[in-house]
Amino acid sequence: xxxxxxxxxxxxxxxxxxxxxxxxxxELANLSGKPRLVGYALYRVDIASDIPWHRVINxxxxxxxxxxxxxxxxxxxVLLEQEGIEFNTEGKINLRQYLWHPGNY
DNA sequence: ACATTGACCCGTT
DNA sequence: GAACGGGCCAATG
Numbered sequence: 285x286x287x288x289x290x291x292x293x294x295x296x297x298x299x300x301x302x303x304x305x306x307x308x309x310x311e312l313a314n315l316s317g318k319p320r321l322v323g324y325a326l327y328r329v330d331i332a333s334d335i336p337w338h339r340v341i342n343x344x345x346x347x348x349x350x351x352x353x354x355x356x357x358x359x360x361x362v363l364l365e366q367e368g369i370e371f372n373t374e375g376k377i378n379l380r381q382y383l384w385h386p387g388n389y
Numbered sequence: 390a391c392a393t394t395g396a397c398c399c400g401t402t
Numbered sequence: 403g404a405a406c407g408g409g410c411c412a413a414t415g
Binding site: 305306307310317318319320321322323324325326327328337340341342343347348349351352353360 | 394395396397398399
């Protein structure tokens with residue numbers, strides 16, 4: 285299993301209505317301390333794939349926009365709002381409320 | 390095989 | 403709080 289497949293597997297486990305940070309995903313994927321790999325992996329994911337890439341955000345509770353996805357700038361925001369996640373006036377998510385706490389049991 | 394490219398996180402000023 | 407810098411590794415041409 286490739287490193288990136290591992291990441292994709294974790295991302296697929298994020299429940300609807302919750303979000304996870306890159307750091308979180310990296311730890312769950314046995315890539316502790318290497319959160320960039322998560323971002324790089326998601327960069328390679330197709331926007332139309334079955335992977336809920338939109339539920340992965342940065343540690344500040346903000347959406348990380350990709351320069352390459354400039355056309356669909358708030359595609360990610362729209363998808364999250366459709367799942368009931370709300371943004372504050374600064375465009376940030378309340379992590380205390382929406383951050384995914386992986387059960388793992 | 391080398392160089393470039395990338396959606397980040399954390400500790401310290 | 404905000405700003406800055408270092409570290410990290412895999413895929414791609």
